[in-house]
Amino acid sequence: MADFIESVTETLFSNIINIPVVRANQNGPRPKLPYASYQITACKTVGSDEYGEIDDDGVIQIKGVREGTIMVNFFGADAKEIAGDLVNCIKKISSRELMRKLKLVISNTGNVSDITALRDDMHFETMANVELTFRYTCLYTDHVGIIETVDAASTVGKEPIHQVITID
Numbered sequence: 001m002a003d004f005i006e007s008v009t010e011t012l013f014s015n016i017i018n019i020p021v022v023r024a025n026q027n028g029p030r031p032k033l034p035y036a037s038y039q040i041t042a043c044k045t046v047g048s049d050e051y052g053e054i055d056d057d058g059v060i061q062i063k064g065v066r067e068g069t070i071m072v073n074f075f076g077a078d079a080k081e082i083a084g085d086l087v088n089c090i091k092k093i094s095s096r097e098l099m100r101k102l103k104l105v106i107s108n109t110g111n112v113s114d115i116t117a118l119r120d121d122m123h124f125e126t127m128a129n130v131e132l133t134f135r136y137t138c139l140y141t142d143h144v145g146i147i148e149t150v151d152a153a154s155t156v157g158k159e160p161i162h163q164v165i166t167i168d
Contacts, residue, residue, distance in 0.1 A: 019082060060142050070133075071132075079114075110130055152165070
């Protein structure tokens with residue numbers, strides 16, 4: 001089952017390159033060459049999350065920037081060229097607009113690497129890869145509750161003080 005980032009990544013790639021795009025490490029038949037596979041390899045929090053106001057039900061809205069890495073592998077005769085095309089397409093204005101709509105931005109593109117490898121005893125498979133950095137804003141909530149009454153007790157000198165405060 002794909003999560004939000006994987007689903008959005010597949011939608012983005014499917015709209016900007018003209019070969020099949022699949023998630024890596026899935027059980028199933030390989031697509032016909034050429035094709036690309038992708039994997040979210042890392043994700044981290046950038047900076048501190050921002051906390052909004054607490055609503056009448058005691059729920060607070062929280063948002064924070066997340067950054068991660070997508071490894072894209074290309075398979076087939078023109079793997080390096082197709083990987084380079086993806087890097088170029090990411091920089092297009094139309095692609096940047098699509099990223100804004102999908103709420104996931106590719107913020108950095110790495111080098112295209114030739115990773116051609118021996119597939120069996122006699123045949124090499126042309127492969128390439130590129131590492132991409134993405135960013136998005138994560139929105140979530142927390143039910144922190146509401147303080148309705150404060151019951152304070154203390155002693156000042158030898159005099160006990162007791163105060164009950166109701167918060168409106």
